[in-house]
Every structure is written in C-alpha cells, then in structure tokens.
Amino acid sequence: MPDRPERAVPGWLKTALELGPVVLFFLGYLYLKDESYAFGGTEYEGFIVITALFVPLVLASTAALWWLTGRLSQMQLVTAILVTVFGGLSVWLNDERFFKMKPTLIYALFAAVLFFGVWRGRSYLAMVLSxxxxxxHAGWMILTRRMAWFFVGLAVTNELVWRGMSTETWVNFKTFGLPVAMFIFFFAQARLMKAHGLDDKG
Incomplete structure (x- = not known):
C-alpha cells in the first residue's frame, strides 16, 4: 500500500483493529467447532468456515489501520499477506493444516530477517520499535538477537502444537499462548532496557 500522511489514532482503536480479528476468530471457533456445513457439494468443518470468515476480516482491519494511521508496519503487511495465502489455501483445499502452518512461517521469516540484520551489523527491530x-545501538543488537531466537522458538513450538495436539489446543495456544509468551519475553528484558536505555543515560 502507498504511504499516506501519518496520523495519530486513539490507542484503544488501534489495539481493537490489531487484536479484534484474533479474538473474533477464537469466539467464532468456539461457536462453530462442532458444526459442519455443505457448500457446493463439499462438507466443511467449523474451523474451515471460520477461517474463510477470518481472512476478509484481517484484510478489512489492515485496510482500516492503513486508512486511519496512514501507514502499515512490515509485520502487519506480511501477516496480512500470509493470512490471505494460507487461509485461502485451507479453504480452497478444505485442509486446515495450511492455516496452522502460517504462524510457523511468519515467525521463521521474522527470525531470518532479524538474523540477516544482525549479520550486517544492523537492528531491523530498532526500525520498528525505536x-x-x-x-x-549495543542494546538494540542484543535485543534483536534475543528476539530472533525467540521467534525461532515460537516457530518450533507452533509446529509441535499443531502437529501433535488437537485443533482446539492449537487455537487456544494461538489466541492466548503466543501473546502471553510475547509479554513474558519483553518483561524478561527489563534489565537490558535499564542498562541500555537512552533515558537512563541522560
């Protein structure tokens, strides 16, 4: 999407647009998980139906974020693209595995980008969170390396969960486990932020 003049929006609205689709996916799954529907002579489980609804919802929320704020982060754009591709494949092929692979690919891609930046002596994470x-600079390089390995851990964990556990367990992991893991990760970086924070150094 082309750049537009960046504008400030209320924090609650930005959070609602970013997290709203995930929450609605979880609630929709709870409602439809034991249902099945026939379309065009093909039987679709509730998970596939809610995935079909989730894709346009993510695209709409992403478009709304761009319209309201005037910009999208690379993470938001990549996520929207992968949701569309792998969600679309799951619906088209009536195979939930493609959608479950999506977090693995997202986190693996983010890890690869961060490692590439570290190899070049740059922190791409700083470009997003500075x-x-x-x-x-030293603090950003340390945090970037840690974040890259954290993304590797998330990718591996997602693979273990969706391949070895039930769909309901995976949905709970995706909805609650990943955000909690992210919170714990950043909370654990408190000492790093104190040691390398610019505010603390005047």
Missing amino acids: EALPLD
Missing part, C-alpha cells in the same frame, strides 16, 4: 523503546 520510538517505543529508546535503546543505544
């Missing part, structure tokens, strides 16, 4: 987390 306004929220004012750190010196």
Whole structure:
C-alpha cells in the first residue's frame, strides 16, 4: 500500500483493529467447532468456515489501520499477506493444516530477517520499535538477537502444537499462548532496557 500522511489514532482503536480479528476468530471457533456445513457439494468443518470468515476480516482491519494511521508496519503487511495465502489455501483445499502452518512461517521469516540484520551489523527491530523503546545501538543488537531466537522458538513450538495436539489446543495456544509468551519475553528484558536505555543515560 502507498504511504499516506501519518496520523495519530486513539490507542484503544488501534489495539481493537490489531487484536479484534484474533479474538473474533477464537469466539467464532468456539461457536462453530462442532458444526459442519455443505457448500457446493463439499462438507466443511467449523474451523474451515471460520477461517474463510477470518481472512476478509484481517484484510478489512489492515485496510482500516492503513486508512486511519496512514501507514502499515512490515509485520502487519506480511501477516496480512500470509493470512490471505494460507487461509485461502485451507479453504480452497478444505485442509486446515495450511492455516496452522502460517504462524510457523511468519515467525521463521521474522527470525531470518532479524538474523540477516544482525549479520550486517544492523537492528531491523530498532526500525520498528525505536520510538517505543529508546535503546543505544549495543542494546538494540542484543535485543534483536534475543528476539530472533525467540521467534525461532515460537516457530518450533507452533509446529509441535499443531502437529501433535488437537485443533482446539492449537487455537487456544494461538489466541492466548503466543501473546502471553510475547509479554513474558519483553518483561524478561527489563534489565537490558535499564542498562541500555537512552533515558537512563541522560
């Protein structure tokens, strides 16, 4: 999407647009998980039906974020693309495995990008979070390496969960486990942020 003049929007609205589709996917799954529907002579389980609804919802929320804020982060754009591709494949082929693979590919891609930046001596993470987390260069490099390995861990965990556990367990993991893991990760970086924070150094 082309750049537009960046505008400030209420924090609650931005959060609702970013997290709303995930919450609605979870609620929709709870409602439809034991149902099945026939379309065009093909039987679709509730998970596939809610995935079909989730894809346009993500695209609409992403478009709304761009319209309201004037910009999209690379993470938001990549996520929307992969949701469309793998959600679409799951619906088209009536195979939930494609959609379950999506988090693995997202986190593996983010890890690869961050590792590539570290190899070049740059922190691509700083390009996204520098306004929220004012750190010196050394701090950003440490945080970027840790974040890259964290994404590797999330990708591996997603593979283990969707391949070895039930769909309901995977949905709970995706809805609650991933955000909690992200919160714990950043909470665990408190010492790093204190040691390398620019505010603390005047």
